[in-house]
Amino acid sequence: MNEVISTTGLTKVYGRVLAVNDLSLSVKKGEIFGFLGPNGAGKTTTIRMLLGMVSPTSGRCFVLGKRISAGSTALWNDVGYIVETPHSYPELTVRENLEIVCSLRGIENKSRVEWIMGKLKLNRYACIKARHLSTGNAQRLGIAKALIHRPKVLILDEPANGLDPEGIIEVRELLRGLAKDFGVTILVSSHRLDEISRMATNIAIIHQGRLIKELDAKRLEQELKKSLVIGGKDKAAMASVITKAGYKVKMSREVATDIPLDLRIDDKDALENPEAIVTLLVNAGHPPNLVRIEKEDLEAYFIRTIKEAGGNYYE
Amino acid sequence: MNNTFISFLAECKKFFRSKVPLVTMLAVIIIPFIGGFFMLILKDPKLAQRMGIISAKAQIMGTADWPSYLGLLAQAVSIGGLIIFGFVASWIFGREYSDRTIKDLLALPISRSSIVMSKFLLVFVWCVILSAFVFVLGLVVGDVVDIPGKGEGILQEGLTVFVVCSLLTILLSTPVALFASIGRGYLSPFGFMIFTVVLAQIVAAAGYGHLFPWSVPALASGAAGSDAAVLETASVIIVLITSMFGLIGTMLWWRYADQN
Numbered sequence: 001m002n003e004v005i006s007t008t009g010l011t012k013v014y015g016r017v018l019a020v021n022d023l024s025l026s027v028k029k030g031e032i033f034g035f036l037g038p039n040g041a042g043k044t045t046t047i048r049m050l051l052g053m054v055s056p057t058s059g060r061c062f063v064l065g066k067r068i069s070a071g072s073t074a075l076w077n078d079v080g081y082i083v084e085t086p087h088s089y090p091e092l093t094v095r096e097n098l099e100i101v102c103s104l105r106g107i108e109n110k111s112r113v114e115w116i117m118g119k120l121k122l123n124r125y126a127c128i129k130a131r132h133l134s135t136g137n138a139q140r141l142g143i144a145k146a147l148i149h150r151p152k153v154l155i156l157d158e159p160a161n162g163l164d165p166e167g168i169i170e171v172r173e174l175l176r177g178l179a180k181d182f183g184v185t186i187l188v189s190s191h192r193l194d195e196i197s198r199m200a201t202n203i204a205i206i207h208q209g210r211l212i213k214e215l216d217a218k219r220l221e222q223e224l225k226k227s228l229v230i231g232g233k234d235k236a237a238m239a240s241v242i243t244k245a246g247y248k249v250k251m252s253r254e255v256a257t258d259i260p261l262d263l264r265i266d267d268k269d270a271l272e273n274p275e276a277i278v279t280l281l282v283n284a285g286h287p288p289n290l291v292r293i294e295k296e297d298l299e300a301y302f303i304r305t306i307k308e309a310g311g312n313y314y315e
Numbered sequence: 316m317n318n319t320f321i322s323f324l325a326e327c328k329k330f331f332r333s334k335v336p337l338v339t340m341l342a343v344i345i346i347p348f349i350g351g352f353f354m355l356i357l358k359d360p361k362l363a364q365r366m367g368i369i370s371a372k373a374q375i376m377g378t379a380d381w382p383s384y385l386g387l388l389a390q391a392v393s394i395g396g397l398i399i400f401g402f403v404a405s406w407i408f409g410r411e412y413s414d415r416t417i418k419d420l421l422a423l424p425i426s427r428s429s430i431v432m433s434k435f436l437l438v439f440v441w442c443v444i445l446s447a448f449v450f451v452l453g454l455v456v457g458d459v460v461d462i463p464g465k466g467e468g469i470l471q472e473g474l475t476v477f478v479v480c481s482l483l484t485i486l487l488s489t490p491v492a493l494f495a496s497i498g499r500g501y502l503s504p505f506g507f508m509i510f511t512v513v514l515a516q517i518v519a520a521a522g523y524g525h526l527f528p529w530s531v532p533a534l535a536s537g538a539a540g541s542d543a544a545v546l547e548t549a550s551v552i553i554v555l556i557t558s559m560f561g562l563i564g565t566m567l568w569w570r571y572a573d574q575n
Contacts, residue, residue, distance in 0.1 A: 051422045053574040070570050076422045087415040091332045100325050104423050145419065 002028050003065075004153055004185040005050065010059035012045050012209075019045040021209040022059070027187055027202070032179050034200030035189040036302065042209035043189040044084055047157050050187070051081055063153060077105070080151035082159055086142020090131030094122055094141055097130055098148060105149045112148055119174065120144045135162035143171060147178075154178070154186040160195055172199045193298040205305055212309035224296045225304075228265040228274050231290030232281065235260040241284040242277065262290065318425045322433035326407070330437055335406050342399050343445045344452065346391040351456035353387065354379045358460070380464035381457065385473025386537050388453045389480045392446055393532035396484035397512050400442045404488035405504035407434050408565070409495035417499075417574060427569040435562060438488055446481035450474065476536060479546065483532040483554050487511075489561025496568045525550045528557040 005027035012020040020042040027033040037043050048054040050061050052070045061068045066075050088097040098113045117123045120140045125133060133141065139162040146154060154175070160168045176199050178184040190196045196203060203220060205213040215223065232238050235251060242249045242265065250264045270277055274291055281288050296304075330336065356362055357379035411417040420430050457465070495504040515529035524530030525547050531554050535546040 048575065053418065053421050055573060070427065073424055073426045077424045079422065081422060083418045089329055089416060090414060092329065096328065096332070100328060103321055103325050104425055106321070106424060
């Protein structure tokens, strides 16, 4: 069975609010599926439906070939999850919280607690009550609870929330390793494309409950807009030369002073042969002092995608 | 190991590491001491005169003897138990929502029904322990105060009434759990508990207490006078139906309601 997580026409309506709208997803074995969207896009509602915590208004979801419902208990042996900010029992220590998860998941191997604390660097905090943990360590404890039973499927809602940069890298490497070495299938939600793009093999972008883009990492690379950025002394004259040669050129200006900053060309021909533009300018007596190819930043791509789908990132 | 038992052990760990057992134990300790204090006053009328308002209240208990004293304990557990046992149930269920740990219990290899059952089992076990503690401590306090008229038959009868009242009161904690689950925390069940305690007094005063589940334990304890301390089968059935409503309602809520 290749398809590990799938949804078909998944829809959830709360009163008049359409939280998830006809969402169909497919996540295959060993994939790290980045589930992206701004806050309130419907990511958490989708995850709750995948975990049987919320019933869909219509549509279905499957994990490991089994249709999800609140009663599908055996299935959760193979699924680890985080929904929103993880919380633990405040009066219990880190070790005790993990021991409780172990017992509820029927894990008899007691060394598993030490193993997962080692993986998540929680050993130092083993005897600290959960209420005294920092946000980052509380997040680590949440991830530890999701991984302690070595699940085949991980469904993680914003797992990097509250982690410091070092922690983000550690968790990213841990998840990559699980997918690569153990074939664990991971669905990970985030509102940050840069974070997701560093580990995801596939990406889906959701906005206002609707899937607006689904692509793999290779395709994402191709979809990022590229521009040839050119600088020089007389930018107006350089723009004129380039335009006369048949290229479309845009001049970026400083917002406050309207002073020209650089010239940008998006033509495929110019991007493939930047030396032709340089020759053109040199021959016209306007040698450039800056030539570089600039790739669209991931956040800009994310916002552009949402806008192209008729949405507003800030809505 | 049975799933409900596994979950019960986990619930015990969470419960006994919290302050709730201590708080509820301290709350019930007061009951026998207050009863003993009343008996002491009743035994010594001169001291009762000096006590002013407290002695006036103490006279309500009647005479200083073991039947009155044991009746007082049964009344206290019937009325006070609604609050204390209700608090235990509201904490065991409501804390999962207040501490936002509920989501960790919803997608486990253990069914939600087993988890709910284990929580109810803990409510039952702890409330039985509290009740037993009140009765045993009550016996010690009664002996220390040297209440007259102790006899095996009296103790046996007092114990029977006390056990019945305790069990009826414990059974009524299931709707509190339902309110804690629907209200997602402590506030709704507290409001519900206060509402039922107040309403129980009004309904009992109106003469319909035997039909109102939250009045039944107090009536069975003789709170409305020893003549009224007759437990009708219909009243027991009403309490059982109310308890089943709370139990099944909570299970259905955990099973079918959206857990956002």
